Amino acid sequence: MNNKIISYWSVYCLLLVMASSSLIAQKKIKQKPLLIEEQGSFAVGGKVLTNPGIFDPYKPTPEGQTFHGDHAYVFYQIPTNAHKLPLVMWHGIGQFSKTWETTPDGREGYQNIFLRRNFPVYVIDQPRRGNAGRSTVAATINPTPDEQQWFDVFRIGIWPNYFEGVQFAKDSITLNQYFRSMTPSIGAIDSNLNSDAVSALFNKIGPGILVTHSHSGGMGWLTAVKNKNVKAIVAYEPGSGFLFPEGQIPSPLTSSAGSLEASSVPMKDFMQLTKIPIVIYYGDNIPESPSNNPGADGWRVRLQMARLWRDAVNKNGGDVTVIHLPEIGIKGNTHFPFSDLNNIEIADIMSKWLKEKGLDK
């Protein structure tokens, strides 16, 4: 090389280095540090079992001892310049607080996304689940292989095939993390007990917005009936427990996954659900007509029931919106839209709704 070429080469290298530093800088700008004013954890709600007898410290037996259990476990973070109403995030069936943390493919989930949007975030492990595993009832837990069925029920695809265009990374590391984000119930799931614990949380923290997923959807309505501090509900793919007024429940809806029944509450309780804004989101790959694939077909009737419920609440003066994401042009979402590949877009839609309802002040 002559000197001129060497010189050009040096400039080229320098430019390359500058460009890559700038890329790093850009990446850092993208992910500003989270500013957390306060964070911590606590147990809330629950029961105490008290065994008769007198405790002998020198020869201890269960006599005269206690057992505290059936509480929820809550981890919370309050960012600086926080909005007034916190988001209380409640996982679904087989899941725990991880639902809202890092996504299976390693990106930020709703916990971080909404901290960055200045919401205080509370993530729950419901009673008898995850870190709230101290259950007041006995349980036998078996490691039953069930993951291919969850792959189907959570609408990633029909095992071993992924749905075309699904918003889920197709590498094995992602799938490994996804399967490991489940944890068993220590004893029966008790909707009344669980909603009591989450209601106790709302007593402790005051007014807030409840964000539910799947099985916590129904328990979320129940919590709102119990506690006026639930000021709004964002429900992702509620699966069961739709509450209708007594005497007005619709007939069960049948799919190849089984029969879906509605629940009933006294009209007075039902009316509480007409007093807060509620939005419900469902993802993609829900069949429009009956299908012999039970994994997806169960969601057909759940979406149908959600619409019946919306109509019942709104007829009584409520404010329920059901958004089936493909109908607004958003395709490929699984049962977990908030952790899917397009979860920023999904969060934007939620943020827009919160703004419309004046919930982000």
Place this chain on the structure above:
Amino acid sequence: MNNKIISYWSVYCLLLVMASSSLIAQKKIKQKPLLIEEQGSFAVGGKVLTNPGIFDPYKPTPEGQTFHGDHAYVFYQIPTNAHKLPLVMWHGIGQFSKTWETTPDGREGYQNIFLRRNFPVYVIDQPRRGNAGRSTVAATINPTPDEQQWFDVFRIGIWPNYFEGVQFAKDSITLNQYFRSMTPSIGAIDSNLNSDAVSALFNKIGPGILVTHSHSGGMGWLTAVKNKNVKAIVAYEPGSGFLFPEGQIPSPLTSSAGSLEASSVPMKDFMQLTKIPIVIYYGDNIPESPSNNPGADGWRVRLQMARLWRDAVNKNGGDVTVIHLPEIGIKGNTHFPFSDLNNIEIADIMSKWLKEKGLDK
């Protein structure tokens, strides 16, 4: 009031407002926001069970399905301007990651304290515990009342009496939170499996400092034997699993809590423990001579075993320090010094040791 009095009154009110603003400002200065560069969670380690047969999505049974379990669950936070070596915090028996979070009386625990001191912090739920509850073995879990016994074994006092000067708040809310910070094991505690999972964590994150408590003490030595990325260990009240070279284990030590046996490893593995700095802390109210109170007496022989172990490691060129806190003038600590009322002082002692060993760069 005449004008002069009104004027004095106004000045007085103004001073009051200024004083209270200054108090608020002071409080805010004390608790600066945490600056978190990155936070999230993941599963690490574990096994996969594969059921024979072919999975039928249309008629699902366990046939042909998988079960991922026995991983550890990890929540991590990396502060801005982070030190090079993270702290990996591992809970003890009956406990989970909460050990390091908010204290039972609502103050900041080691997670926040060491984030504020610029350490990346990883908190673990060991396999089959808390959020890592997906166990590959079947388990039956009973709600056996046991809390008065833990009160004694964790050296808060001798139920229903608190030790005089104990570093533990004596209100009922604190005790309620304390008892609810336990959660059961889903299946047997397997030291080898657990240390494999934590070793997998150190493979993933690279060099770090392991902070153990009680039962994880022994599993911590085992992890250091398995993984050279464990660059130092801080062990609070290790309870069992002291590893001696084969053929050199001391006789069991007897207390009113039972017999404490040491474990053995090949000399080659033992020598790994001589290559890293290790500090061990024990709290107060450990009897000096045999006592008929099994809650406290078990700790007498554990402290004795820790000293035998220190001597064995140091004789071979190691760097183990055992600090019995009352001997350096720090009184009243329970089995959980890092969450006791004086936990800032306890953290300061740990920080000083980390600095001495060059581990806080």
